[in-house]
Amino acid sequence: MGKHGKKQETSTHIISALVLNNPGVLQRIAGLFSRRGYNISSITVGTTETPNMARMTIVVKGDDKILEQVVKQLNKLIEVIKVSDLDVNKCVKRELCLVKIHTPDESSKSQVIQYTNVFRGKIVDISHESLTVEITGSSDKIDAFIDLVRTFGIKEMARTGLTALMRGPKVLKSKK
Amino acid sequence: MKGAEAFIKALEYEGVRVIFGYPGGALLPFYDALYDSDLIHILTRHEQGAAHAADGYARASGKVGVCVGTSGPGATNLVTGVATAYADSSPVIAITGQVPTRLIGNDAFQEIDALGIFMPIVKHNFQIRRSKDIPATVRAAFEIAKTGRPGPVHIDLPKDVQEEEFDIESNPIPAKVDLPGYKPTLKGHPRQVKMAAKAIMAAERPVIIAGGGVNISNATEELLKLAELCGIPVCTTLMGKGSFPEDHPLSLGMVGMHGTKPANYAVSECDLLIAIGCRFSDRITGDVSSFAPYAKVIHIDIDPAEIGKNVDVDIPIVGDAKLVLRDIIACLLKICGTEGKGLNNQNREEWLRYLESLKRSNIPKMDYEDIPIKPQRIVKELMDVIQELKLKDKIIVTTDVGQNQMWMAHYFKVHLPRTFISSGGLGTMGFGLPAAIGAKIARPESKVVCVTGDGGFMMNIQELATIADYEIPVVICIFDNRTLGMVYQWQNLFYGGRQCNVTFGESPDFVKVAKGFGIEAQRVTDPKDIKEVLREALLSDEPYLIDFVIDPSEGLPMVPPGGKLKNIIEPVRVPPRERIPSFQEIKRKLLGEAREKGLSKDGPQEMGTPVERETY
Numbered sequence: 001m002g003k004h005g006k007k008q009e010t011s012t013h014i015i016s017a018l019v020l021n022n023p024g025v026l027q028r029i030a031g032l033f034s035r036r037g038y039n040i041s042s043i044t045v046g047t048t049e050t051p052n053m054a055r056m057t058i059v060v061k062g063d064d065k066i067l068e069q070v071v072k073q074l075n076k077l078i079e080v081i082k083v084s085d086l087d088v089n090k091c092v093k094r095e096l097c098l099v100k101i102h103t104p105d106e107s108s109k110s111q112v113i114q115y116t117n118v119f120r121g122k123i124v125d126i127s128h129e130s131l132t133v134e135i136t137g138s139s140d141k142i143d144a145f146i147d148l149v150r151t152f153g154i155k156e157m158a159r160t161g162l163t164a165l166m167r168g169p170k171v172l173k174s175k176k
Numbered sequence: 177m178k179g180a181e182a183f184i185k186a187l188e189y190e191g192v193r194v195i196f197g198y199p200g201g202a203l204l205p206f207y208d209a210l211y212d213s214d215l216i217h218i219l220t221r222h223e224q225g226a227a228h229a230a231d232g233y234a235r236a237s238g239k240v241g242v243c244v245g246t247s248g249p250g251a252t253n254l255v256t257g258v259a260t261a262y263a264d265s266s267p268v269i270a271i272t273g274q275v276p277t278r279l280i281g282n283d284a285f286q287e288i289d290a291l292g293i294f295m296p297i298v299k300h301n302f303q304i305r306r307s308k309d310i311p312a313t314v315r316a317a318f319e320i321a322k323t324g325r326p327g328p329v330h331i332d333l334p335k336d337v338q339e340e341e342f343d344i345e346s347n348p349i350p351a352k353v354d355l356p357g358y359k360p361t362l363k364g365h366p367r368q369v370k371m372a373a374k375a376i377m378a379a380e381r382p383v384i385i386a387g388g389g390v391n392i393s394n395a396t397e398e399l400l401k402l403a404e405l406c407g408i409p410v411c412t413t414l415m416g417k418g419s420f421p422e423d424h425p426l427s428l429g430m431v432g433m434h435g436t437k438p439a440n441y442a443v444s445e446c447d448l449l450i451a452i453g454c455r456f457s458d459r460i461t462g463d464v465s466s467f468a469p470y471a472k473v474i475h476i477d478i479d480p481a482e483i484g485k486n487v488d489v490d491i492p493i494v495g496d497a498k499l500v501l502r503d504i505i506a507c508l509l510k511i512c513g514t515e516g517k518g519l520n521n522q523n524r525e526e527w528l529r530y531l532e533s534l535k536r537s538n539i540p541k542m543d544y545e546d547i548p549i550k551p552q553r554i555v556k557e558l559m560d561v562i563q564e565l566k567l568k569d570k571i572i573v574t575t576d577v578g579q580n581q582m583w584m585a586h587y588f589k590v591h592l593p594r595t596f597i598s599s600g601g602l603g604t605m606g607f608g609l610p611a612a613i614g615a616k617i618a619r620p621e622s623k624v625v626c627v628t629g630d631g632g633f634m635m636n637i638q639e640l641a642t643i644a645d646y647e648i649p650v651v652i653c654i655f656d657n658r659t660l661g662m663v664y665q666w667q668n669l670f671y672g673g674r675q676c677n678v679t680f681g682e683s684p685d686f687v688k689v690a691k692g693f694g695i696e697a698q699r700v701t702d703p704k705d706i707k708e709v710l711r712e713a714l715l716s717d718e719p720y721l722i723d724f725v726i727d728p729s730e731g732l733p734m735v736p737p738g739g740k741l742k743n744i745i746e747p748v749r750v751p752p753r754e755r756i757p758s759f760q761e762i763k764r765k766l767l768g769e770a771r772e773k774g775l776s777k778d779g780p781q782e783m784g785t786p787v788e789r790e791t792y
């Protein structure tokens with residue numbers, strides 16, 4: 001019959017969670033994801049407007065059923081105040097990336113500076129052999145930039161992972 | 177006042193009377209504070225025993241059970257017990273000592289990351305770093321453990337926090353704790369309740385699966401009312417045993433892998449499945465995709481994460497089983513008038529007749545005369561003796577894990593909630609004996625019988641000393657097949673009878689062992705003697721062990737894992753034939769191999785000696 005447990009399509013979701021900023025809370029959440037076999041693409045944590053609360057933005061891949069479970073299981077954690085599966089089209093998303101690019105000569109330097117300007121990035125460090133660029137924006141934009149400068153040689157790179165907020169006046173508040 | 181004293185006060189404030197534990201260095205201040213307190217402390221012989229006893233106490237009473245272990249090994253010894261409680265939603269507080277805060281992170285003596293180890297097996301856990309946090313933390317721990325979907329909560333208590341001076345005046349125990357991220361839903365959504373009521377009215381072939389949640393929320397009265405009002409047959413899960421009287425005409429017994437035929441058939445053929453406080457584990461559903469294929473599913477559970485997790489649900493209702501059932505009943509009566517006329521739907525008669533005939537044609541044979549004894553016969557005699565001695569509303573049974581557990585689950589009829597105590601979710605061997613201690617202490621006027629296998633019994637056999645020292649009158653029935661029976665059954669059914677490491681030898685003599693602990697004991701080999709010995713044990717009011725020598729080739733009907741519920745297969749009865757090699761044989765074999773490889777020395781090898789590997 002195949003009534004229960006049918007396969008569904010997977011897609012990327014952005015989970016935003018307000019959590020109590022207690023020691024161990026990150027471990028609790030990371031542990032939940034690994035134990036239940038949910039795939040995290042990225043996770044960011046930082047402080048919020050409320051002193052004892054942190055916001056976590058977690059990018060996960062999965063079908064609707066898995067996402068429903070992720071949200072419910074997160075909600076079960078005592079230190080999680082509020083969880084939302086953000087509508088990808090109705091939120092602002094940003095990621096920051098630092099890239100150290102191999103630029104041994106003037107021509108490569110000037111080319112990279114040009115690209116950086118087009119992408120509205122910033123040169124944040126410079127040496128004889130390298131330029132370090134800061135790029136902020138959507139993950140797609142960062143991917144595109146990295147693709148572009150790859151030919152010069154990327155010496156090192158650090159991406160923060162995605163962070164996001166809902167558009168408009170709506171906020172994630174503790175309703176519990 | 178010191179932190180430890182404040183901690184004990186906080187426990188007393190929660191109504192704790194008994195704790196089960198084992199002391200150690202990191203708990204010295206705690207036990208020192210206990211010296212002056214009125215709390216009853218039961219010293220078990222292993223921390224695992226303490227955790228299971230606290231769990232058994234909680235399951236038998238509905239109150240929170242408390243266990244304590246020292247830092248490091250004490251904490252790790254508690255782990256199995258706490259995980260067992262977690263899997264079955266049992267409210268237990270586990271307290272662990274911890275090294276002083278200034279040493280945390282330094283790999284100090286008996287230091288372990290208890291917070292990290294317990295995290296995935298508790299509802300929540302805390303490490304108290306200042307004594308001023310003790311009152312609020314203990315309050316929060318109890319609140320979390322016993323409300324919503326109950327579960328264990330762990331508190332890690334560093335030694336210096338226990339010793340720190342503490343001012344109760346400026347840190348009184350708060351009446352309420354603020355848990356902004358915790359608010360269980362108790363009342364079902366009225367719209368969902370109404371939809372459920374309508375579906376119940378419309379159904380022609382309804383069936384109820386009652387899970388552990390019905391026992392936990394004390395909803396047995398409401399369940400009985402709903403079933404009788406509408407003529408709905410009821411089956412239970414292992415954890416749900418006792419939530420519906422199993423001698424009731426509407427009872428179908430247990431459903432699932434070791435379920436009864438009527439229960440498994442009812443679920444497979446119903447058009448409405450009302451699941452209450454159960455989580456549709458794989459032991460219940462078998463192959464999920466063919467589970468209850470014709471049914472509309474109503475799922476009532478206090479934990480929203482359980483709804484839709486394993487089985488797709490048509491009418492989800494998040495809430496406490498008791499409150500939701502009340503609302504559904506009220507809704508039904510509103511539709512049909514107070515007499516509930518028309519609820520006992522005419523169209524259901526055929527369904528009930530069908531199930532009745534299934535029940536009649538599947539009355540299990542239990543009155544075997546065989547020697548060695550068949551386990552079914554023991555279960556029958558136990559039920560008869562309970563009847564004869566009028567112990568029906570006094571008896572509490574704990575089981576271990578394996579065939580012994582499933583023989584009891586399948587054949588033993590339970591009448592009252594919280595009187596069948598068994599490790600379901602985790603299936604922890606060694607649970608039965610310490611759980612019996614906890615149950616007896618929780619309900620001293622009850623008669624507690626622990627049914628256990630020879631294997632599981634030996635996993636916490638040391639608790640016989642606890643039973644003997646405190647003179648706790650529990651009756652221990654070993655279903656002694658000298659076999660890891662359940663594994664043996666699976667090897668015979670699914671691995672072509674290749675019995676591998678499932679056989680025990682003659683050792684030990686359980687009667688002598690019990691007597692060595694100072695416990696009265698008898699061996700029973702003839703079915704004719706079962707009743708007499710059970711009677712004596714139940715009347716003795718002293719600890720009593722009965723070693724029932726049973727037929728090792730006896731098995732249980734079962735649904736193969738992941739199979740369809742209607743596909744119940746019979747066990748194959750092959751005698752155990754595994755031979756246990758002696759040490760001398762093992763030695764010859766090992767030395768022979770070493771000689772062949774030119775290694776004549778039988779001693780420690782130097783570190784880093786390469787291992788010779790054959791290439792394939």
Ligand SMILES: Cc1ncc(C[n+]2csc(CCOP(=O)(O)OP(=O)(O)O)c2C)c(N)n1
Pocket residue numbers: 576577578579580581603604605606628629630631632633655657659660661662663
């Ligand atoms: C701690 C633990 N280890 C292993 C198992 C796997 N296991 C399940 S049943 C069983 C056999 C139990 O043997 P026994 O206690 O003699 O009971 P029987 O099945 O013979 O009644 C085993 C090994 C388990 N459930 N728990």
Ligand SMILES: [Mg+2]
Pocket residue numbers: 629630631655656657658659660661
């Ligand atoms: Mg056995």
